[in-house]
Amino acid sequence: MNNPAAADTASYNAAPFTIADNVDTALAAMAAGARPIAGGTDLVVGARQGKSPLPTMLVAIDRVPGLAEVRVDEERVVLGSAVTHARLMTDEIVVGDYTALADAAALVGSPATRNVGTLGGNVMNGSPAMDTGAPLVVLGAMIELTSQNGVRLLSPAELWTGPGTTAATSDELCTACILPGRPERSGSAYVRLEYRRAMEIAVVGASASVRLDDSGHLEHLSVALTAVAPTIVEVHSLEELVGRPVDERLLTDVARIASSQAQPISDLRAGADYRSHTVGVMARRAVDAGARRAAGQHIAVPVNRAEGVGRTEQR
């Protein structure tokens, strides 16, 4: 990219902390070695907990106009990387058309975390337990990375390379997540297994995007899984389900297919077998809720609270 900001890098005053008020300043600071900080809920909290020290140079991006916007651009919706979870869970466009993402944002941390924590920070921390990841996958998002050298669009699968790692270079700022328009009779949902109702990281989770045909049968299905592999997993081999009604048999098949593709680890929070089983349960709940939304049923955001996920009698 022939970007005038590139010329500024040499003269950029390498301050330990820069508050950027435009993208070019942020990119110049990053080219000089600064790490971006948006809400700081990963970066600062992680440093305080002793996980990793704060970088010696930081550039705050939360005041850059445009990065905190949700806008419709022709057939696409552009979510700026500094859009907060609080905005995602209430934004009319996101709740209406990309409901799985609103479900996920509504589950992040506490109101304090959601008020400052951002979509870009969630995506760029590369955690396999990130809540917005599976919704972005099933909704067909592309991640926009910008540096002084230009702009590139990566699919989530291209971006996330392992637990806590991404394909972004250190001078690349995530500027947006770009979502394609949604067809008629589409619905989506995200559900997660949680041991408590706030300040919890997903034990496992699943997101589904469903499109129904005129007769209410499945026309398209996409499912992705949270916290069961080194990165978010997109479930494959779902084509066999297309054309069928979304009934108990289909949901049972969804659970079986999803569980079979999980490759979880055992840790303090759950054993691998338990994760493999419960991610199937989450997948069937996500498909069920996504299909009901596609059929026009109102299920409030987030599904976890609206449906009381965790009740044993729930299918």
Ligand SMILES: Cc1cc2nc3c(=O)[nH]c(=O)nc-3n(C[C@H](O)[C@H](O)[C@H](O)COP(=O)(O)OP(=O)(O)OC[C@H]3O[C@@H](n4cnc5c(N)ncnc54)[C@H](O)[C@@H]3O)c2cc1C
């Ligand atoms: C109490 C608590 C509860 C939490 N609960 C959840 C939860 O339930 N679910 C969940 O998914 N997460 C949770 N988190 C993690 C965190 O809140 C989210 O990941 C949040 O979205 C991070 O956004 P941020 O803006 O605060 O990121 P920051 O801390 O500012 O940044 C995180 C990382 O991303 C980089 N970064 C930030 N923005 C960009 C950008 N635009 N381009 C390139 N790199 C960037 C930073 O350099 C840093 O490495 C929780 C955190 C806390 C403290």
